[in-house]
Amino acid sequence: MSKLFETGSINGLEMSNRFVRSATWEGMAAEDGSVTPKLIGVMRELARGGVGLIISSHAYVRPDGQASSRQLGVYRDELIPGLRKMADAVHECGGRIVLQLAHGGCLALGPALGRPLAVVSDVDGLPASSGGEMTARDIGDVVAAFADAARRARSAGFDGVQIHSAHGYLLSQFLSPIYNRRRDDYGGSVRNRARVHLEVCRAVRQAVGTDYPLLIKLNCRDFADNGLTLEDSVQVGKLLADAGFDAIELSGGLAGSMRLSPSRSGINTVRKEAYFKEEARAFKKEIGIPLILVGGIRSFETAELLVEDDTADYISMSRPLIREPGLVSRWKSGDHGKSECTSDNRCFRPGFDGDGVYCVTLERERK
Numbered sequence: 001m002s003k004l005f006e007t008g009s010i011n012g013l014e015m016s017n018r019f020v021r022s023a024t025w026e027g028m029a030a031e032d033g034s035v036t037p038k039l040i041g042v043m044r045e046l047a048r049g050g051v052g053l054i055i056s057s058h059a060y061v062r063p064d065g066q067a068s069s070r071q072l073g074v075y076r077d078e079l080i081p082g083l084r085k086m087a088d089a090v091h092e093c094g095g096r097i098v099l100q101l102a103h104g105g106c107l108a109l110g111p112a113l114g115r116p117l118a119v120v121s122d123v124d125g126l127p128a129s130s131g132g133e134m135t136a137r138d139i140g141d142v143v144a145a146f147a148d149a150a151r152r153a154r155s156a157g158f159d160g161v162q163i164h165s166a167h168g169y170l171l172s173q174f175l176s177p178i179y180n181r182r183r184d185d186y187g188g189s190v191r192n193r194a195r196v197h198l199e200v201c202r203a204v205r206q207a208v209g210t211d212y213p214l215l216i217k218l219n220c221r222d223f224a225d226n227g228l229t230l231e232d233s234v235q236v237g238k239l240l241a242d243a244g245f246d247a248i249e250l251s252g253g254l255a256g257s258m259r260l261s262p263s264r265s266g267i268n269t270v271r272k273e274a275y276f277k278e279e280a281r282a283f284k285k286e287i288g289i290p291l292i293l294v295g296g297i298r299s300f301e302t303a304e305l306l307v308e309d310d311t312a313d314y315i316s317m318s319r320p321l322i323r324e325p326g327l328v329s330r331w332k333s334g335d336h337g338k339s340e341c342t343s344d345n346r347c348f349r350p351g352f353d354g355d356g357v358y359c360v361t362l363e364r365e366r367k
Contacts, residue, residue, distance in 0.1 A: 010326045011213040011246040015052035020316040022294045023055045023100040027351025033073020034084030047095030050329035058102035061149040067104030074149040098160040099153040105170030120173045121181040147203035160213030168254035217249040220279035249292035267296045267343040283330035300336040323359040
C-alpha cells in the first residue's frame with residue numbers, strides 16, 4: 001500500500017490517510033459569516049471523497065478581520081450551532097475537520113464595511129480609513145479573539161484548529177518586513193516579529209488545553225522584495241514548534257497584490273508541481289513536528305514521492321478538490337490519473353459573484 005494511504009496522527013487526531021484539504025474560501029457562508037446548508041454540503045462531499053483531514057475556509061475571529069464577502073465567521077457564540085452542524089456532517093461521513101482561524105489585517109474589508117483596519121505598521125499605500133498602527137493593547141485584544149474562536153471551535157466539535165499566518169493576512173503581516181516596520185517588542189528581530197504568534201499559542205492552549213490539535217499555516221517566503229525570507233521563516237518554524245504548535249502547513253506568496261500568488265496558474269507539467277518543495281526540505285531538516293505541504297500538487301506520483309522521500313508528512317490540496325472532491329478516493333481505487341484541475345483560477349470568480357466557488361471549466365465541459 002502507498003504511504004499516502006497510511007494512517008496519520010497529529011496530537012491524538014487520527015486520520016485515515018496523508019491527504020489534507022487545504023483551507024479554501026468558498027464564498028458560501030451567510031452575510032454574517034454563519035454556516036449555510038450549501039457550505040455543509042461541500043464539507044460532506046469532501047469527507048465522502050476520502051480526504052483524511054479537511055481544513056475549513058478561513059474563519060474570521062473578529063468582525064474587523066473579515067477579508068472576503070460571504071466568508072465563514074467564528075467571532076461570536078451565536079455562530080456555534082451552525083458550526084456544529086458542519087463538524088457533525090463531516091464526522092457522520094467518517095471524516096476529520098479542523099477550523100482555520102484568521103484575521104485579515106490590512107487586507108480586510110474594513111473600509112467597505114465602515115470599520116477601521118487593524119494595521120501592523122503605518123506603511124505607504126494603506127487606506128486613509130486605517131486605524132493607525134496597532135497598540136500593544138490592540139494586539140492583546142486580537143490574541144484574545146483567537147483564543148475565544150478556538151474555544152468556540154472545540155465547543156462546536158471541530159477536531160482542532162489551524163491559525164492562519166500566511167498569504168499576507170494579519171499574523172503573516174507581523175512576520176513580513178514589508179508590513180512590519182515596528183520599533184517595539186513586536187518588530188525588528190525574527191523573535192519579536194513572531195511574538196504575537198507565541199502569545200496566540202499560549203492563549204489558545206489556555207482556552208482549549210494541550211490535548212487539542214493546534215496547527216498553523218505559514219509562509220515559507222513572501223516571494224516579494226523585502227519580504228519574509230526562507231531563513232527567517234525556518235527560524236519562526238522552530239519557535240512555533242517549541243511553543244507547542246502540533247503541525248505546520250507550508251505555503252507562500254501574498255494575496256491581494258500583484259506579487260507572486262499562493263495559487264499559481266498553469267500547473268501543467270510535473271516540473272511545475274509542488275512549487276514549495278525545496279523550502280519544505282529546508283524545514284524538515286530543522287523542525288521535528290509534522291509538515292503539511294500545499295502548492296500545485298496535481299499528480300499521485302508527485303504526492304507519493306514527497307512523502308516517500310520525507311519532504312513532507314502530509315499532502316495538502318485546494319483547487320484539485322474544487323474540481324474533484326472525490327480525487328482521493330479515485331486514487332485509492334487504483335486510478336492514479338492526474339488531477340483534472342487545470343489551474344486556471346477561474347473557480348474563485350463565482351465566489352465573488354455570490355454563487356460560491358466551483359470549477360467553471362468543468363461546468364463548461366458538461367455543457
